[in-house]
Amino acid sequence: MAEAARAMPANADMLAVAGLHAWYGESHVLHGVDLSIRPGEVVTLLGRNGAGKTTTLKSIMGILAKRTGSIVFEGVETIGLPSNRIARLGVAFCPEERGIFASLDVSENLELPPVVRPGGMTIAEIHVLFPNLKERARSQGTKLSGGEQQMLAIARILRTGAALLLLDEPTEGLAPVIIEQIGACIRQLKAKGFTILLVEQNFRFAATVADRFYVMEHGRMIDHIVRSALEANRSKLHDYLGV
Amino acid sequence: MSTIFGIPPQALFGQLLLGLINGSFYAMLSLGLAVIFGLLNIINFAHGALYMMGAFVAWFLLQHLGLGYWWALLLAPIAVGLVGMVFERAMLRHLYKLDHLYGLLLTFGLALIIEGLFRNGFGSSGQPYRIPAELQGGTNLGFMFLPNYRAWVVVASLVVCLATWFMIERTRLGAYLRAATENPALVQAFGINVPRMITLTYGFGVALAAFAGVLAAPIYQVNPLMGSNLIIVVFAVVVIGGMGSIMGSIVTGFALGIVEGLTKVFYPEASNTVIFVIMATVLLIKPAGLFGRSN
Ligand SMILES: Nc1ncnc2c1ncn2[C@@H]1O[C@H](COP(=O)(O)OP(=O)(O)OP(=O)(O)O)[C@@H](O)[C@H]1O
Ligand SMILES: [Mg+2]
Numbered sequence: 410m411a412e413a414a415r416a417m418p419a420n421a422d423m424l425a426v427a428g429l430h431a432w433y434g435e436s437h438v439l440h441g442v443d444l445s446i447r448p449g450e451v452v453t454l455l456g457r458n459g460a461g462k463t464t465t466l467k468s469i470m471g472i473l474a475k476r477t478g479s480i481v482f483e484g485v486e487t488i489g490l491p492s493n494r495i496a497r498l499g500v501a502f503c504p505e506e507r508g509i510f511a512s513l514d515v516s517e518n519l520e521l522p523p524v525v526r527p528g529g530m531t532i533a534e535i536h537v538l539f540p541n542l543k544e545r546a547r548s549q550g551t552k553l554s555g556g557e558q559q560m561l562a563i564a565r566i567l568r569t570g571a572a573l574l575l576l577d578e579p580t581e582g583l584a585p586v587i588i589e590q591i592g593a594c595i596r597q598l599k600a601k602g603f604t605i606l607l608v609e610q611n612f613r614f615a616a617t618v619a620d621r622f623y624v625m626e627h628g629r630m631i632d633h634i635v636r637s638a639l640e641a642n643r644s645k646l647h648d649y650l651g652v
Numbered sequence: 653m654s655t656i657f658g659i660p661p662q663a664l665f666g667q668l669l670l671g672l673i674n675g676s677f678y679a680m681l682s683l684g685l686a687v688i689f690g691l692l693n694i695i696n697f698a699h700g701a702l703y704m705m706g707a708f709v710a711w712f713l714l715q716h717l718g719l720g721y722w723w724a725l726l727l728a729p730i731a732v733g734l735v736g737m738v739f740e741r742a743m744l745r746h747l748y749k750l751d752h753l754y755g756l757l758l759t760f761g762l763a764l765i766i767e768g769l770f771r772n773g774f775g776s777s778g779q780p781y782r783i784p785a786e787l788q789g790g791t792n793l794g795f796m797f798l799p800n801y802r803a804w805v806v807v808a809s810l811v812v813c814l815a816t817w818f819m820i821e822r823t824r825l826g827a828y829l830r831a832a833t834e835n836p837a838l839v840q841a842f843g844i845n846v847p848r849m850i851t852l853t854y855g856f857g858v859a860l861a862a863f864a865g866v867l868a869a870p871i872y873q874v875n876p877l878m879g880s881n882l883i884i885v886v887f888a889v890v891v892i893g894g895m896g897s898i899m900g901s902i903v904t905g906f907a908l909g910i911v912e913g914l915t916k917v918f919y920p921e922a923s924n925t926v927i928f929v930i931m932a933t934v935l936l937i938k939p940a941g942l943f944g945r946s947n
Contacts (some may be wrong), residue, residue, distance in 0.1 A: 472841050496843035508838045512830040520824070521831055522842035569843070 411565045421602050422481075423448045424469070424573060429478035431461075431468045432629075436465045441478070442629040446573070451595065451605045453615040456625035457651055462608040463505055465625070466575045469606075470502045482573065497525050501571035505578045505608075507562040509550040516546040518561055522569045528572035530601075535609040538594060539564050556587035563594065567603075574598070592617050612650055625648050659917055665796040667913040673802055673871065675909020676809035680864040682859035682893060682901040683813055687851065688821070690833045690896045691853045694744060694755030701766040702858045704763050704876060705732050706865025708770060708845030711779050711874045715866045721784035721866070728866045729859035736858030745847075763880070770876035778873025805867050812863065813902045820898050829853065833896075888931040894944020904942065 422445040431439040439461050446452045454462045467473040469480055471492035480487045487495050496502075503523065510518055517609055519532070519542065538545040539560045545553060553561060566574060576595075580588045588611070595605065595618045609615040615622065617640060624632040624646070632649065634642050656664055681699060688696045708875070709731050710724035739762070747754045783801045790799040820826040832839040832846055840846040865879075872878055886905075893904030908927055916923040934942060 470841050472837050490835070492841040493843050493845050496841055502838075502841050504838060508835055510834050511829045512834060513827055517827045521827055521839075523844065525843050566842075 418480070421484075422446060423450075424606070425479070425481045426465075426469065427479045429465070429468055429476060429480065431473050431476040433464075433473070433475075438628050439468065439476070442468075442483070442625070442628070442630055444623055444630065446604055448572070448604055449598050449599070449602055450621065451607060451619045452623065452625050453607045453609050453619035454625060455612060455615065455646070455650060456607060457649075458610070460625040461628040462625055463577055464628070466502065466606070466608060469495075470500060470575060472502070477513075478576045480508050496522075496569075499526050499570065499572045500575065501566035501573070502575045503562045503566055503570055503577060503579065505581065507558050509553070509558045509561055511549060511551040513550050514546070515516055515542055515548050515550055515553065515561060517536050518550040519546075522565055524569050525634055526570035530567045531546060532568070535564045535567055538567075538597065556590070558581050559583060559587075559591065560594070563591075567598070573604045573606065575606050575608075578610065579607070580609065580611050580614050588614055591627060610650070622646075657918075661795050662919055667917045668910065669796070669798070669802060669913075670916070672806050672906070673909070673915020674912060675881065675906040676806050676938075677864055677868060677905075678886055678889045678909050679813050679902045679905025680809050680860055680867075681882065682889045682905050683816060683898065684860040685886065685890050686896050686898055686901040687816070687860075688854055688857040688892075690898075691829060691836075691850055692740075692755070693748060694759065694893075695752055695753065696854075696857065697756055697760040697883070698739075698762045698766065699858070699861050699886070700879030700881075701763040702732050702736060702879070703865040703868070703882065704770065704879035705735070705766065705860040706862025707781070707869040707874045707878060708774075708865075708876075709862065710866045710869045711781055714781070721870070724866050724869075725863065729862040732862035732865075733855040733859035737769075737855040740851050748850075763883075767876050767880060774876055776876055778875035778878075781858075781869040781874050783870040792795040800864065801870060805871065808867060809864075812860070813905075817898050817902060819926040847903070885927055888927045890941075891931050892927075892934045892941060894941025897941070897943035900941065900943025 424446045426442060426444045429439055429442040430437065442461070442465055444452070454465060456462050461573070464473060471487065471490055471494070474491070476488065478488060480501060482495070482498055487496055487498065510521070514520065518587060519535070541557050542561055542564055545557065550561065551558070563576065563579060574652045579591050583591070592614060594606070598605065599618070607615065620635045620636050623630055624634070626649070632645070655661070681703060685696055688694060694872055706728045709728035710721070713719040713727060733932065743758060744755065747758060784875050787801040789795050808944065814935050820829055828839065828844055828849065832849060834843070836846045889905050889908050890901060893900040908930070911930070912923060912926055915926040922929070
């Protein structure tokens, strides 16, 4: 996990994105995104619908191949790498639509992503975090409730030893008590040393878990706020997000 | 009891056995098509030509290298699988994002080219291939005479089909395959080299066809057209079973072979068309096929 195998200078960024542009076919969606994350941080990417948050995560993960600029993870430039190589460096992605496989049961879904480095959580530890997944191990993945599917989508990337987790709107469409569980889970993951880049539209939720906030609009970063300055910037944030 | 429904038992069981043999080939070929279609989204029309290549590799190994049937059963699938993987890398790869139709056209063209080349090289009369010594002769079961080689074909096909099913539905490798069939981009983002998995899957599906071709060599003759005669029926089997269903293609393959055999006994006039009549009926009632998931 955060105590990475690679030698890193203290306080160096785990992830540094600079001048990132990305395209879906001909349509130019990201216009020079910059962001950085230090080991152990939880950083949230805020922004309205269509701002480019998901696109930013997919570009970092390499799922969106048509991208330029620089994405350095633990000192390795990944801009030209395919997603499977980026995953092997220790980056893992939890998609907005959750991506649970219907032809796999819950435990097959959980054990699908291969271990990429040592230090990941064991199945037993994951079952402590998400007891429902143990009870429903033999159910078809997509037969779970929305909240359980979200937990499964997060749980399956904890086994792999990935140090950086990219979570795309894990609270979307879920009931308040489930959102509370997911928040508790993210805080526990932070305590275990995971580094997390979280995309959210739910600002109130993000405020309970994140150290810093980036705000995106039209494929660009338009603001950056640290947790201690949150109160002072609250009205500005409400304007950005239109809430 | 000298007749069953007015049919002498020897004739009935004889046709049942023939049906089972045909069903063995339908099952192996439609299984390969299902595996390929699931992951590559391509309807592999070259399947019949690659089956024929498998039989020819067996014949070539015997004629020119003195390597017999058992070697052929091992080497022909490997050789044809490699040819398939080169073909996938060089050509099929560029079609995945397009409609099924493009893959079908390309593989159909390839089938015509392969068959043309073999017809040019070997003529269209068949080359005989002897049954291996170990499997000559037969067993008298009392109600019928069972040739050993035919029994072997049915058993070998069943074992290969069920092993393939087990691998896909019950192992970790199979879980990767099933997941990549649903969402290849996400599986790749977990660290799996999906493009390589696609190449290997195509190679495997094609190797299965070549294996069937070697099994067929001693029964039918080794003939450049043996694949195109069979593949039309196999496509009907695939449509009936449901494109992409693993167990569906196995069960449907054997079942339709038997149905065809029984038709030969009871209403021989319809034996060449019964599968297509069933196909048309299934398309009308359940267009996704008997085992298919409609989406
Ligand atoms: N597959 C695609 N093809 C073409 N354009 C796309 C595609 N996906 C997203 N876009 C466009 O790219 C822009 C950014 O989309 P993106 O999904 O990154 O937004 P987002 O910030 O994640 O929004 P949301 O909060 O709704 O998830 C939008 O204008 C969207 O319409
Ligand atoms: Mg999004």
